[in-house]
Amino acid sequence: MNTPLSPSEHRELQELLGAYALDAVDSETADRVERHLDGCVRCSTEVAHHHEVAGLLANSGGPSPAGVWDRIASRLDDSAPPSWERLNERLEAEGAGAEGGGERRVRMEGAGDESTVERAAPAAGVVPITDARRRNRAVVRIATVAAGAAAVVALALGLQVHHLNQKVSALQAQPSLSSAERSALADPSTKKIELAGSTGTTTGRVTVVLTSSGTGFVEATGLSSLPKDRTYQLWGVVGGRTISLGLMGSTPSVVPFMVDGNATVSAFAITAEHAGGVVHSTNQPVVAGEVAA
Amino acid sequence: MVVDAEQASDANLVVAVARWHHQALAEVYRRHGGAVHGLARRILRSDTPAEEITQEVFLDLWNHPEKFDAQRGTLRSFLLARTHGKSVDFVRSEVARKLREERTSRETATAGYDIDHEVWDMAVAGQVHEALGALPDELRQPIELAYFGGHTYREVAVMLQEPEGTVKSRIRSGLGRLRINLAERGVAPAGADR
Numbered sequence: 119m120n121t122p123l124s125p126s127e128h129r130e131l132q133e134l135l136g137a138y139a140l141d142a143v144d145s146e147t148a149d150r151v152e153r154h155l156d157g158c159v160r161c162s163t164e165v166a167h168h169h170e171v172a173g174l175l176a177n178s179g180g181p182s183p184a185g186v187w188d189r190i191a192s193r194l195d196d197s198a199p200p201s202w203e204r205l206n207e208r209l210e211a212e213g214a215g216a217e218g219g220g221e222r223r224v225r226m227e228g229a230g231d232e233s234t235v236e237r238a239a240p241a242a243g244v245v246p247i248t249d250a251r252r253r254n255r256a257v258v259r260i261a262t263v264a265a266g267a268a269a270v271v272a273l274a275l276g277l278q279v280h281h282l283n284q285k286v287s288a289l290q291a292q293p294s295l296s297s298a299e300r301s302a303l304a305d306p307s308t309k310k311i312e313l314a315g316s317t318g319t320t321t322g323r324v325t326v327v328l329t330s331s332g333t334g335f336v337e338a339t340g341l342s343s344l345p346k347d348r349t350y351q352l353w354g355v356v357g358g359r360t361i362s363l364g365l366m367g368s369t370p371s372v373v374p375f376m377v378d379g380n381a382t383v384s385a386f387a388i389t390a391e392h393a394g395g396v397v398h399s400t401n402q403p404v405v406a407g408e409v410a411a
Numbered sequence: 412m413v414v415d416a417e418q419a420s421d422a423n424l425v426v427a428v429a430r431w432h433h434q435a436l437a438e439v440y441r442r443h444g445g446a447v448h449g450l451a452r453r454i455l456r457s458d459t460p461a462e463e464i465t466q467e468v469f470l471d472l473w474n475h476p477e478k479f480d481a482q483r484g485t486l487r488s489f490l491l492a493r494t495h496g497k498s499v500d501f502v503r504s505e506v507a508r509k510l511r512e513e514r515t516s517r518e519t520a521t522a523g524y525d526i527d528h529e530v531w532d533m534a535v536a537g538q539v540h541e542a543l544g545a546l547p548d549e550l551r552q553p554i555e556l557a558y559f560g561g562h563t564y565r566e567v568a569v570m571l572q573e574p575e576g577t578v579k580s581r582i583r584s585g586l587g588r589l590r591i592n593l594a595e596r597g598v599a600p601a602g603a604d605r
């Protein structure tokens with residue numbers, strides 16, 4: 119549980135976010151920032167934005183060197199432990215995540231049922247399942263020995279795969295918010311704006327969540343998938359001007375955004391554009407909604 | 412699960428990696444290996460450690476795909492952040508420190524920033540270069556020294572002879588300004604390919 123910060127402590131940590139995102143802080147400071155990020159949607163969103171900008175600066179290097187891949191591929195074969203053990207560890211770790219309540223769950227979008235999975239994931243920079251895996255590894259080893267015959271192991275593998283697939287199906291329908299995003303939703307000052315469109319443009323709800331600090335996110339799982347060369351684009355109406363709040367990708371799920379904390383957004387809209395997005399849209403919104411005063 | 416790796420989204424590929432599909436990791440490497448290796452080499456200025464770090468980054472994804480959070484950014488930015496962290500750890504190690512002490516800080520900064528010569532996508536790189544160039548020097552220099560030179564903000568403060576608080580603040584506001592500059596040029600850093 120994070121201790122609440124005073125406004126001045128929060129400002130001090132905020133000032134560190136750029137340097138943290140560029141790995142330009144010492145390890146103690148990095149630990150401090152990471153503990154804070156787990157509970158602060160505003161700061162975790164800002165760091166995600168800094169990482170994206172840094173990623174663009176680094177986008178260079180030409181083709182992937184083939185010789186390096188050969189060495190990676192050879193180590194995959196050498197290092198892979200028995201699949202039964204690995205799969206069991208993963209399932210145990212997932213179980214621990216579901217019961218722990220303190221870990222967020224991550225949804226990774228896929229094109230179809232078979233390729234979509236939701237797994238326990240660490241909070242920003244923390245690896246909460248490591249200890250669970252270590253503990254489980256000992257249990258798994260004992261279980262493996264007890265199982266003995268290869269036929270038994272094969273049966274167990276079959277059952278575990280079936281169990282995993284069931285778990286995947288069950289989890290697909292759940293919303294997938296980080297702990298910081300859930301905290302934002304629970305805050306009474308947070309605004310929730312339902313965006314609506316003409317019949318057939320959505321397959322479910324599209325909701326904008328806007329915190330009083332100006333950070334927010336769109337739960338956009340209700341938007342139909344677009345072709346890969348298209349993207350959804352989020353817009354906000356501020357002082358009568360429509361400004362772009364960011365690209366959302368062709369199959370968006372939960373997309374963070376940020377507006378100036380002092381700006382009053384009167385409406386949100388989402389349009390479908392070509393993959394690079396546009397500065398000014400001439401397309402009709404797919405969905406839109408006004409922010410209640 | 413049948414995976415058409417070349418057609419799959421990045422997030423989909425990570426799901427396949429989590430199920431130990433070699434082909435999926437190969438496709439992730441094909442898409443992002445060049446950028447990962449390029450960043451490591453730029454920071455380390457040496458091929459051998461850059462190749463070792465490239466291997467580590469992809470083996471880490473293979474062993475711990477759950478560390479990728481699709482809601483917090485693209486796979487490329489995740490891989491590059493990991494690459495940057497590992498490269499900086501190496502740069503700050505004792506061995507590398509001795510080598511680095513032989514160079515001047517200015518040489519490091521200049522040599523580290525050569526985006527003109529190594530581009531993965533000319534269209535985007537041109538816009539990134541423009542956006543970076545539009546930053547005033549006092550915002551651009553600390554970012555270059557920290558990101559490409561692998562220096563802490565405290566080291567950057569010494570190098571630029573500025574107060575630590577000023578440098579820390581300029582890195583943050585510089586990245587914010589850069590994001591705006593990129594958006595004005597039609598490059599939206601966040602939200603793509605979730």
